[in-house]
Amino acid sequence: MNPLLAPFQYEFMIQALLVGALVGAVCAILSCFLVLKGWSLMGDAVSHAVLPGIVLAYLIGLPLAVGAFFSGLLCATATGFIKDHSRVKEDTAMGIVFTGLFAFGLVLFTKIETDVHLNHILFGSLLGISTEDMIQTAIVAGITLVVVLLWRKDLLLFCFDPGHARSIGLNTKRLYYILLSLLAATVVASLQAVGIILVIAMLITPGCTAYLLTDRFHHMLGIATGSAVLSCLSGVYISYFLNGSTAGCIVLFQSMLFVLAMIFAPKHGLLVQHFLKAEKSAS
Amino acid sequence: MSRSTDPISHNPTLRLDVHDVSVIYNNGHVALRDATFHLQSGTICALVGVNGSGKSTLFKAIMGFVTPTHGKVRIAGETVQAVQKKNWVAYVPQSEEVDWSFPVSVWDVVLMGRYGYMNFLRIPSAADKQIAAESLKRVGMYDYRQRQIGELSGGQKKRVFLARALAQHGRIILLDEPFTGVDAKTEEAIITLLRELRQEGHIVLVSTHNLGSVPEFCDQVVLINRTVLAYGPTREVFTEKNLSHAFGGVLRHFKIDHTDQPGKAKHEMVMISDDERPLFLDTDEENEKKG
Numbered sequence A: 001m002n003p004l005l006a007p008f009q010y011e012f013m014i015q016a017l018l019v020g021a022l023v024g025a026v027c028a029i030l031s032c033f034l035v036l037k038g039w040s041l042m043g044d045a046v047s048h049a050v051l052p053g054i055v056l057a058y059l060i061g062l063p064l065a066v067g068a069f070f071s072g073l074l075c076a077t078a079t080g081f082i083k084d085h086s087r088v089k090e091d092t093a094m095g096i097v098f099t100g101l102f103a104f105g106l107v108l109f110t111k112i113e114t115d116v117h118l119n120h121i122l123f124g125s126l127l128g129i130s131t132e133d134m135i136q137t138a139i140v141a142g143i144t145l146v147v148v149l150l151w152r153k154d155l156l157l158f159c160f161d162p163g164h165a166r167s168i169g170l171n172t173k174r175l176y177y178i179l180l181s182l183l184a185a186t187v188v189a190s191l192q193a194v195g196i197i198l199v200i201a202m203l204i205t206p207g208c209t210a211y212l213l214t215d216r217f218h219h220m221l222g223i224a225t226g227s228a229v230l231s232c233l234s235g236v237y238i239s240y241f242l243n244g245s246t247a248g249c250i251v252l253f254q255s256m257l258f259v260l261a262m263i264f265a266p267k268h269g270l271l272v273q274h275f276l277k278a279e280k281s282a283s
Numbered sequence B: 001m002s003r004s005t006d007p008i009s010h011n012p013t014l015r016l017d018v019h020d021v022s023v024i025y026n027n028g029h030v031a032l033r034d035a036t037f038h039l040q041s042g043t044i045c046a047l048v049g050v051n052g053s054g055k056s057t058l059f060k061a062i063m064g065f066v067t068p069t070h071g072k073v074r075i076a077g078e079t080v081q082a083v084q085k086k087n088w089v090a091y092v093p094q095s096e097e098v099d100w101s102f103p104v105s106v107w108d109v110v111l112m113g114r115y116g117y118m119n120f121l122r123i124p125s126a127a128d129k130q131i132a133a134e135s136l137k138r139v140g141m142y143d144y145r146q147r148q149i150g151e152l153s154g155g156q157k158k159r160v161f162l163a164r165a166l167a168q169h170g171r172i173i174l175l176d177e178p179f180t181g182v183d184a185k186t187e188e189a190i191i192t193l194l195r196e197l198r199q200e201g202h203i204v205l206v207s208t209h210n211l212g213s214v215p216e217f218c219d220q221v222v223l224i225n226r227t228v229l230a231y232g233p234t235r236e237v238f239t240e241k242n243l244s245h246a247f248g249g250v251l252r253h254f255k256i257d258h259t260d261q262p263g264k265a266k267h268e269m270v271m272i273s274d275d276e277r278p279l280f281l282d283t284d285e286e287n288e289k290k291g
């Protein structure tokens, strides 16, 4: 057998590839909105804040995803509350809230016996994902994907010009919470795959790469999704041979694509800008 | 153009009533206190005041973006929320408020003006597209429809957002400083368009630091400094005395005395400037009017 095809004989590899691609696609779509809205930090905050929710959900016997989702939302709402009711700025408030929640999660984790491995939550375990978890991930990811795509025009308008959105009768507060819930759901869906620490990369890099490559939003969605899916597939595949961190390989591949886009982008790339400058100074 | 989306022909008695409106921001800052004025259909009204006097805040109150802590805004007798659903209030934002690197084209932006008429998926109908195209042609930006919005000059950017307001078929059109960074030619074009809108029965409310052009195209003026100091017809309200009051010491004030002018015993002119085009007032005329 061709050694390059070796990974495909294992069912866990096929599963990992499928889940990876799905998670990559959802994160990529959302990343376009986060990048344009300037919500990168929000992604980081929500992903860290899910930890206590997971432990508490385990205690009560709820699905872990439910706990994670609500503790992610709590982080965003608490941030909003602090911003509105004190002189603390939003990013600072967010930093306080999410580190606090994360710390709370850590303390809970070390005090309460769970069958969840902290390592898996922090760094993901795409290769060791159980079928049950895989189905859960697929459902959350699938719903998120459908909702974002259906609502994408309103969400885009909300990111671009909330004033206009308001003036034509759109409920911007609702759009805010929709986007926030989508973010929390995406984080939940990605936890198994890439873990708390690296999900933020999945939530920023594809959108950023695409943003460098195009001036049209629908192209941006396509490019981001393409680059993320490619990264996930390649990352899983490469990690088999390296026997290294799967999430690490995925994110590394994404970062590499970003660097390539940064250099070679047709309009905003370093090379083009360099040549344009040279041309101008020559003429 | 379909009749049902043409708002003016249906309801000629449009009114904007701002009654005792106070706005206090979350940080406790009182941006507006007891602001009151009324506007009727078919008017261009200038909103004039120093930086931080609450012009944008007043716009936000009319758009329902901030809720007055006291008082009310009524449009044709209805609440702002009720009116938003009908797409009646269109807003042309201040340039600084827009992210010009956003990956949307001129065409995308103008279509956003039609969102309120589209279904939940926001798929434009043929009529929506036609109205968007007409709006772009009206401001002379149709040929630029494929451009990303950042690839336009300051004046072109303004016209694109004006086209969006036209496409929205709003009855009340709010323009926040439409003349900053715009050359005289574009300013003329915008003013011509605003006059047409007045002709069609719209209420156009313009905040501006461009004092010189106010008497040229505004029939009403609202002077504002954290409250409404004066409002009414331009000829009555836009006087040196009121402006000095509204601007305090901020205005540059020059008295030009050219008594040697033939045919007149004493002719004095006052030039008042905020930061852009200065306003010239003929003080003799003032005196004549008073006398």
Ligand SMILES: Nc1ncnc2c1ncn2[C@@H]1O[C@H](COP(=O)(O)OP(=O)(O)OP(=O)(O)O)[C@@H](O)[C@H]1O
Residues within 6 Å of the ligand: B025, B026, B027, B029, B030, B031, B049, B050, B051, B052, B053, B054, B055, B056, B057, B058
């Ligand atoms: N979101 C906000 N939170 C707190 N204070 C605000 C907020 N927005 C505006 N203000 C304050 O309210 C006052 C009025 O602001 P506003 O933007 O309405 O002024 P303006 O008349 O539009 O000024 P400019 O000519 O500079 O555009 C200012 O003192 C401003 O600092």
Ligand SMILES: [Mg+2]
Residues within 6 Å of the ligand: B055, B056, B057, B094, B176
């Ligand atoms: Mg302003």
